[in-house]
Amino acid sequence: MRFITSVIEKLQRHPKRIVFPEGTEPRVLQAARQFFALRMGVPILLGNRGQIKHAAEQLNVPLDGVRIIDPAQSEELEVFTRRFERLRRSKGINENEARKTMLKPNYFGAMMIAMRHADGLVSGTSEVSGSVLRPLFQIIKVAPATTTASSCMVLEVEQTSIGENGTLFLGDCGVIPEPTVEQLADIAVGTAELARQLLGVRPRVALLSYSTKGSATHPSIGKVQAATALAAQKAAQKMIEADFDGELQVDAAIIPEVAVRKASDSKVAGRANVLIFPDLNSGNIGSKLIQHIARAHAYGQILLGLDRPAAEISRGSSAHDVLGVAGIVGVQSIEFSRLYPEESSMAHLDT
Secondary structure (H helix, E strand, O other): OHHHHHHHHHHHHOOEEEEEOOOOOHHHHHHHHHHHHOOOEEEEEEOOHHHHHHHHHHHOOOOOOOEEEOHHHOOOHHHHHHHHHHHOHHHOOOHHHHHHHHOOHHHHHHHHHHOOOOOEEEEOOOOOHHHHHHHHHHHOOEOOOOOOOEEEEEEEOOOOOOOEOOEEEEEOOOOOOOOOHHHHHHHHHHHHHHHHHHHOOOOEEEEEOOOOOOOOOOHHHHHHHHHHHHHHHHHHHOOOOOEEEEEEOHHHHHOHHHHHHHOOOOOOOOOOOEEEOOOHHHHHHHHHHHHHHOOOEEEEEEEEOEOOOEEEOOOOOOHHHHHHHHHHHHHHHHOHHHHOOOOOHHHHHHO
16 A cells, blocks of 8 residues: 555645546446545546446435546537548548447547547456557557557565665556567566656566576576666667666565575665567466465556556456556656657647
């Protein structure tokens, strides 16, 4: 709770508008109410107004301060339809098909953040990953000077000696199944950027493997080694102050006593606050093991490399998790123009 409390406090100083496409979902309703009650900004629920109000009444959740938008009744529907038709014209979509697509809350929400009608999006409590990610990737695209869209989890554990006062950033746990060297480096740099923004400290990034400093040999280990060197180079080019090391086994990355034996000259080993997994299998499995066995608070997936802040959350998320992710997405949006100074979403929508 230490980490997420600091996130909430930051957002209270700079409130934001977060859109939740799953307007009738009980956990989303509870999180939206808390978002407003904690003065974090304006929560926007998408869906049928009557159904949302009925769901809120069943839960005894007040909707004061919560904005409700029914895509079918929105005055922006025609504008959003035309934008989407122009954006997807090369894929053969016509205006009628574009309108039907825009009636889907995840598409409508993605267009809202693309058009700056909201500052961030949080969805996924009742949707599979593809239903959330597809609209974002079709409408938002990647940020300027970025080639990789990925994700990270933020985990907060009770043991404060782990990570940064008990907080760890883990990537990629939700988007790229088998990252290339270039993608793995981008994931490392993007996750480090988010850690720096949210923690306010120098990221210590460990690129993980089943080997530490050549204790084993395999092409997959070579990939991690190459990605580590490339990540350090990319971070220097972007003037990001962070330390990168790999390949490291996870115990060498986070346990000081093990690091002394396995990688004593490392600036990262034993002190890592960012863990980068070599593939999606290990990232997804590892993050969920920590979440459930260590009873960690888990916030994610926070999407990285997109032109607007968004998150695709697990169907197993609690209302507290939804609130925490909304807070992180809101804080992301505070410095988004600094992280990605060039506008791209509006440009590609207008072409």
